[in-house]
Amino acid sequence: MLQEATFKQDLLEWFDANQREMPWRETSNPYYIWLSEVMLQQTQVNTVRDYYRRFIERFPTIEDLSEAREDEVLKLWEGLGYYSRARNFHQAVKEVHHTYQGTVPRNPEDFKALKGVGPYTQAAVMSIAFDYPLPTVDGNVFRVWSRLNNDTRDTKLQSTRKAFEQELQPYVESEAGQFNQAMMELGALVCTPKSPLCLFCPVQEHCSAFHAGTVLDLPVKTKKVKKKTKKLDVFIIVNEQGEILVEQRQERLLNGMWEFPMYETQQSHELQTWLGEGYAWDAQHLMQLKHQFTHLTWDMSVYVLQQPVNQNQLELPDNMTWMSVDSKETFNFPVSMTKIFKKYLSQYDNR
Structure with missing residues (x-):
C-alpha cells in the first residue's frame, strides 16, 4: 500500500x-x-x-x-x-x-x-x-x-x-x-x-x-458495447421565399433542438408522400456525414431538393417552421446540422 x-x-x-x-x-x-x-x-x-x-x-x-x-x-x-x-x-x-x-x-x-x-x-x-x-x-x-x-x-x-x-x-x-x-x-x-x-x-x-x-x-475495463449505426437521409427543403424547412426534435436524443427533416433511409419515401404527387421530386446529393454519440452513430446522406416548395400549399405540423438563412442563429442546432448548413451555404447561397 x-x-x-x-x-x-x-x-x-x-x-x-x-x-x-x-x-x-x-x-x-x-x-x-x-x-x-x-x-x-x-x-x-x-x-x-x-x-x-x-x-x-x-x-x-x-x-x-x-x-x-x-x-x-x-x-x-x-x-x-x-x-x-x-x-x-x-x-x-x-x-x-x-x-x-x-x-x-x-x-x-x-x-x-x-x-x-x-x-x-x-x-x-x-x-x-x-x-x-x-x-x-x-x-x-x-x-x-x-x-x-x-x-x-x-x-x-x-x-x-x-x-x-x-x-x-x-x-x-x-x-x-x-x-x-x-x-x-x-x-x-x-x-x-x-x-x-x-x-x-x-x-x-x-x-x-x-x-x-x-x-x-491498467486500468482493466470491460470492452465497450459496439455502437449501433443508424442510416439516415436528411433533406434541405426550400420554399419560394428562399426559407429552409426545419423541425424541432421530439425524441429523447437532442430533444427540443432543431434539424432539417430527417428520416431513417428505409422511411424516406414518407417525405415524398407528404409533399404530394404534384411536387416535382428532384433530390441532389450534397454530402455524407457521420456523427458519433456515446452508443450510436448517425450515418447521414444529405440531399437538397431542387424544386422550391409552395409554402401556402404545405400544412406544417406544430414542430416545423420555415427558417430564413439569416435567422439560423436563433435556432438551437446540433453540431451535425450546423455542418450541413455550412455546406449548403457554400454551394447554394447566392445572396
Whole structure:
C-alpha cells in the first residue's frame, strides 16, 4: 500500500508547481465551479474554456440563469454536446434559486438531490468549493489509482468505484479539493492512457505498476458495447421565399433542438408522400456525414431538393417552421446540422 503522507505530499507539491491555468481555478464561487464540472464531463478542457467564459458572462449569477429561457441556455451550449447536461443544470439552478435563496447548498446530500448531480459532481463541487472530504473518482482517477496500486479490478463495475472511494477517503480528510484536482491533473498530464510519462511522474516511487512493469495493462475495463449505426437521409427543403424547412426534435436524443427533416433511409419515401404527387421530386446529393454519440452513430446522406416548395400549399405540423438563412442563429442546432448548413451555404447561397 501507499505511504499515505509522503505520497500526498509529493502529489500536492507537483500540482502546486505544474497545474494548468484554468478560469474556474481562479474562483471560489461554487456556482462557477459547478458549471465547470458539468461542462467538463466528457469534454476536453481546451474546448470548455471559451464556453465557460461566454456562459458566465451571459449568466453571471444563479438568479440570471434561473430566469433564462431554455432555448437561450441551449444556444450558448451549442457545440458542447450532451445537451441533457445543460437542461439538468438549468433545472438544478432554478431549484437552488427558489429553494436555497440562490446559494449553492453546502450540505452534500442537499446538493446531490439536485437535478443531474451524481456522485462525481457532488464530490468535485463539494470538495473544491467547500473543502468537504469527498473523493472524486473519474476516468483519470480510475487510471491513476489502478496503476499506483497495480489493481486489476474492473473499473467499469460500480463495486470498484465504491472500493476506490473508500480507499481514497483518508487522503481527502484535509485539502480535499487540492488532492482531488491533483489526482485528475496527474491523470490528464502524466499518467495518460497510452503513453504515460512515467519517468517524469512525481509519484513514481509510490507506483506499484511502474515497478511491476504493468502500467500499460491498467486500468482493466470491460470492452465497450459496439455502437449501433443508424442510416439516415436528411433533406434541405426550400420554399419560394428562399426559407429552409426545419423541425424541432421530439425524441429523447437532442430533444427540443432543431434539424432539417430527417428520416431513417428505409422511411424516406414518407417525405415524398407528404409533399404530394404534384411536387416535382428532384433530390441532389450534397454530402455524407457521420456523427458519433456515446452508443450510436448517425450515418447521414444529405440531399437538397431542387424544386422550391409552395409554402401556402404545405400544412406544417406544430414542430416545423420555415427558417430564413439569416435567422439560423436563433435556432438551437446540433453540431451535425450546423455542418450541413455550412455546406449548403457554400454551394447554394447566392445572396
